[in-house]
Amino acid sequence: xxxxxxxLLKESLRFKKVIPWLLLSFAAxxxxxxxxxxxxxxxxxxxxxxxxxxxVFRLLPLASAIYTTMxxxxxxxxKTIVYLLTRPIQRWQLLIGRWGATxxxxxxxxxxxxxxxxxxxxxxxxxxxxxxxxxxxxxxxxGSLFLFITLIFNRALIICVLFAFGWESSxxxxxxxLQSLSVLAHMQAIAKHPEAEGGKKFLELIAGVLGDSKLxxxxxxxxxxxxSIAMVGLSCYWFTTHEYIPREDAD
Amino acid sequence: xxxxxNASRWYGQVIGVNDVSTTIGxxxxxxxxMNGAGKSTLMRLITGQLRPTTGSIKVFxxxxxxxxxxxxxxxxxxxxxxxxxxxxxxxxxxxMARLQGFSARDASQRAEQSIGHVGMTERANxxxxxxxxxxxxxxxxxxxxxxxxxxxxxxxxxxxLDPVARHExxxxxxxxxxRGKTVVVxxxxxxxxxxxxxxxxxxxxxxLLATGDLRVIRDLIDKYPHKVRIETTEPRKVASxxxxxxxxxxxxxxxxxxxxxxxxxxxxxxxxxLGKLLINKELSIxxxxxxxxxxxxxxxxxxEG
Numbered sequence: 004x005x006x007x008x009x010x011l012l013k014e015s016l017r018f019k020k021v022i023p024w025l026l027l028s029f030a031a032x033x034x035x036x037x038x039x040x041x042x043x044x045x046x047x048x049x050x051x052x053x054x055x056x057x058x059v060f061r062l063l064p065l066a067s068a069i070y071t072t073m074x075x076x077x078x079x080x081x082k083t084i085v086y087l088l089t090r091p092i093q094r095w096q097l098l099i100g101r102w103g104a105t106x107x108x109x110x111x112x113x114x115x116x117x118x119x120x121x122x123x124x125x126x127x128x129x130x131x132x133x134x135x136x137x138x139x140x141x142x143x144x145x146g147s148l149f150l151f152i153t154l155i156f157n158r159a160l161i162i163c164v165l166f167a168f169g170w171e172s173s174x175x176x177x178x179x180x181l182q183s184l185s186v187l188a189h190m191q192a193i194a195k196h197p198e199a200e201g202g203k204k205f206l207e208l209i210a211g212v213l214g215d216s217k218l219x220x221x222x223x224x225x226x227x228x229x230x231s232i233a234m235v236g237l238s239c240y241w242f243t244t245h246e247y248i249p250r251e252d253a254d
Numbered sequence: 255x256x257x258x259x260n261a262s263r264w265y266g267q268v269i270g271v272n273d274v275s276t277t278i279g280x281x282x283x284x285x286x287x288m289n290g291a292g293k294s295t296l297m298r299l300i301t302g303q304l305r306p307t308t309g310s311i312k313v314f315x316x317x318x319x320x321x322x323x324x325x326x327x328x329x330x331x332x333x334x335x336x337x338x339x340x341x342x343x344x345x346x347x348x349x350m351a352r353l354q355g356f357s358a359r360d361a362s363q364r365a366e367q368s369i370g371h372v373g374m375t376e377r378a379n380x381x382x383x384x385x386x387x388x389x390x391x392x393x394x395x396x397x398x399x400x401x402x403x404x405x406x407x408x409x410x411x412x413x414x415l416d417p418v419a420r421h422e423x424x425x426x427x428x429x430x431x432x433r434g435k436t437v438v439v440x441x442x443x444x445x446x447x448x449x450x451x452x453x454x455x456x457x458x459x460x461x462l463l464a465t466g467d468l469r470v471i472r473d474l475i476d477k478y479p480h481k482v483r484i485e486t487t488e489p490r491k492v493a494s495x496x497x498x499x500x501x502x503x504x505x506x507x508x509x510x511x512x513x514x515x516x517x518x519x520x521x522x523x524x525x526x527x528l529g530k531l532l533i534n535k536e537l538s539i540x541x542x543x544x545x546x547x548x549x550x551x552x553x554x555x556x557x558e559g
Contacts, residue, residue: 081336
C-alpha cells in the first residue's frame with residue numbers, strides 16, 4: 004500500500020501536473036489582492052472568503068476528478084493496468100494506497116490556494132484552519148465518490164465534471180433540505196465563513212451559499228468522513244471482484 | 255503447475271477461449287496460433303486478470319484471479335507495448351520490484367540483476383519513451399523476471415526484436431529453464447516457436463486444436479506439397495534445373511516472367527539441393543520465400559483435412 008501511495012504521489016506532484024494548479028493559486032492571491040476594485044464595500048475578510056469560495060472550493064471537485072482518474076481509469080486507458088494487477092499486492096491495498104496519494108495531492112494543492120488567498124487578502128479576520136479542514140474532508144469525499152464512479156463507468160471524467168459543475172453548482176443553492184446531498188454545502192458548513200457585508204447575489208450563487216442550509220460544522224464533518232469511508236469500502240469491494248483490462252481488449 | 259479444465263471465456267457474444275483443457279509443467283511450452291486464436295486470453299486467464307466464464311484454471315492449485323499468492327510465483331510479460339513512458343527503464347523495473355514486496359534496497363539490487371540479464375544496463379537510465387521496440391521488449395522481460403518467478407508467461411515476446419536480440423533473448427530463456435522453471439510463450443510464427451521449444455499448444459479460434467510435439471505439426475506440413483516462391487530473372491532456366499529434382503511436384507512461371515512458383519514434397523531436402531545449387535552458382539535468383547510455411551496452412555490441414 005505504501006509503495007502504491009508513494010509512487011502515485013510522486014507522479015501526482017510532478018511539476019508538469021501541478022503547474023496549472025499553482026498558477027490558479029497565484030491567481031487566487033492576485034484576485035484576493037485586487038478584490039476591492041470589483042467591490043468597493045468588501046472588507047479584507049470578504050476578499051478572502053469570496054476568493055476561497057469561488058476559486059478553491061469550486062475548483063476542488065475539478066482537481067479531484069482529474070486526479071482520481073489517475074488511480075485506475077488512466078491505467079486502463081494507457082493499458083499499464085496489467086503491470087499493477089499482476090503483482091502480489093491485494094487489490095484493495097493498491098486502491099487505497101493510490102486513492103490516498105491523489106487525496107494528498109489534491110489537499111496539498113488546495114492548501115496552497117487557501118494560503119495564497121489569505122496572503123493576497125492581507126489581514127482577513129478568519130481562521131484558515133477550518134477552511135483547511137473543509138478542504139481535507141472535501142478532498143476525501145470527492146475523491147472517494149469519483150473513485151467509485153471511475154471504477155464503474157468508462158470515460159468517468161465527464162460524469163465527474165458534470166457532477167462538479169452541475170450538481171454541485173445547483174443543489175447547494177436550492178431553498179430545500181437537499182444541501183445535505185452536496186459535498187460543497189458540507190464544506191461551506193465546516194468552513195463557516197462570515198457572511199459578506201452587502202454581498203452580491205451572483206457571487207453567492209457561484210459560491211453555492213444561496214440555499215438555506217441548516218447543516219452544522221460537526222455533523223457535516225462527520226457526514227463527509229462516513230461518506231468517504233463508505234465509498235472507499237464500496238470501491239475496494241468492486242475493484243477486488245471485477246476485471247480490469249484495457250477497454251478495446253474487453254470489447 | 256498450471257491446470258486448465260474445460261475453460262471457456264466469452265467477451266459478450268464473442269468467444270475468446272473455448273473449452274480448453276490442458277496441463278502445463280516445467281520447460282518451455284508454446285501457445286501457437288494466429289492472431290485472434292485466444293492466446294492472449296489464455297495468458298490473461300492464467301495470470302488472473304480474467305476469470306473463465308466456465309471451467310477452471312489453477313496455478314499451483316490456486317485460483318489465480320486477483321490472487322497475490324499466485325502473483326508471487328509468476329512473471330508476466332504482456333504483448334502490449336505500453337509503459338510509464340516518462341520513467342526510466344531502471345525506475346520502471348525497480349517500481350515493479352517494489353510492488354513485488356521487496357524493500358527499496360532489495361528492489362534496486364534485483365532490478366540491476368534483471369536489467370543486466372536482458373542486456374540493458376547501459377541504457378536503463380534513459381526514459382522508456384526514447385527506447386526502440388527491442389529495448390522495450392527487453393525491459394518488459396526484465397520486469398517479468400525481477401522477482402525470479404517459478405513461471406514466466408511471455409506474450410509474443412519476440413515481436414520487434416532483431417536477430418541478435420532474439421538470439422540473446424532465447425539464451426536468457428534457456429538459462430531460466432535450466433533452473434527448472436516453467437516458461438509459457440505465445441507466438442503466431444511457427445519458425446519462432448521452433449527456435450524455442452518443441453512442446454506446443456495449438457490454438458485456433460479459441461479451441462485447443464492440438465497439443466504435444468511440434469514435430470507432429472512440422473510433419474503434417476511436410477506431408478502436403480510445400481510452396482516455394484522464387485524471384486528470378488531466368489525463371490525458365492531455374493525451373494528446368496529444379497524439375498530435375500524428383501520431389502518437385504509442379505512449377506508455374508508468372509506472366510511477367512520474373513517469378514517462379516513451385517510445389518515440392520520434401521521441403522527440407524529441397525532446400526538442401528537449392529542451397530547447393532546456389533553455392534555452386536548454377537542458379538541465379540534474387541530471393542525465395544515460402545508462402546506456405548505459415549500457420550494458416552497448418553490450420554487448414556488440421557481443420558479441413
